[in-house]
Amino acid sequence: MTLQDYLPCLYALLACAGFAVMFEIKKPMFILLASATGMVSWLVFLLLHDIGSEVARYFLATMVAALFAETFARLMKAPATIFLVIGIVPLVPGGGLYYAMDALIGGNYALFAERGLDTAAFAAAIAAGVSVVTSIVRMAMTGRMNRRERETKKEE
Numbered sequence: 001m002t003l004q005d006y007l008p009c010l011y012a013l014l015a016c017a018g019f020a021v022m023f024e025i026k027k028p029m030f031i032l033l034a035s036a037t038g039m040v041s042w043l044v045f046l047l048l049h050d051i052g053s054e055v056a057r058y059f060l061a062t063m064v065a066a067l068f069a070e071t072f073a074r075l076m077k078a079p080a081t082i083f084l085v086i087g088i089v090p091l092v093p094g095g096g097l098y099y100a101m102d103a104l105i106g107g108n109y110a111l112f113a114e115r116g117l118d119t120a121a122f123a124a125a126i127a128a129g130v131s132v133v134t135s136i137v138r139m140a141m142t143g144r145m146n147r148r149e150r151e152t153k154k155e156e
Contacts, residue, residue: 005046012042012090020086030082033072037087041065045091054118055125061091062129070137084130093122 016038020031045061069083096119103111 006043008046009039009043013039016086016089019089023086025082025086030076030078033076034083034086037065037068037072037083038090040068041087042090055121058091058093058122058125059129062088062126063133065091066130066133070133080134088126088130091122091126093119096122 013035016035017031020034025031025034041061041064044064045057048057048060051057065087066080066084069080069087072078072083073080096115100112100115100119103109103115
């Protein structure tokens with residue numbers, strides 16, 4: 001890949017920073033980390049162009065964004081939502097929704113159905129990616145807390 005291929009990642013970083021400011025995230029480090037999450041998620045999405053399935057690309061890129069968000073949340077002692085919402089901004093299929101609505105208004109119902117189903121599948125992949133990572137992290141944290149409780153009881 002050339003430098004030109006990585007420019008969309010810079011644009012994603014800047015767009016995420018703009019959304020972070022718009023959502024009134026105050027701490028500059030949070031803005032930077034949330035924006036970096038969005039940039040990395042978009043980079044993963046672009047690098048996976050050869051896997052063939054657009055839905056899989058959205059799913060995997062969202063999993064990476066959710067993993068970064070959970071990691072930054074633990075490091076910064078902040079809610080993961082701060083990093084996650086901004087981190088998935090580049091992945092949101094707004095263009096697909098726009099073109100689906102345009103086809104509906106134009107009376108092209110076949111194109112509307114096609115674009116609408118694609119957009120719904122992409123949105124479902126994003127939701128599934130977030131859910132999988134969040135669930136795994138919660139299970140790991142619960143297991144870790146349970147181990148600590150058992151160790152504390154043994155010491156008593």
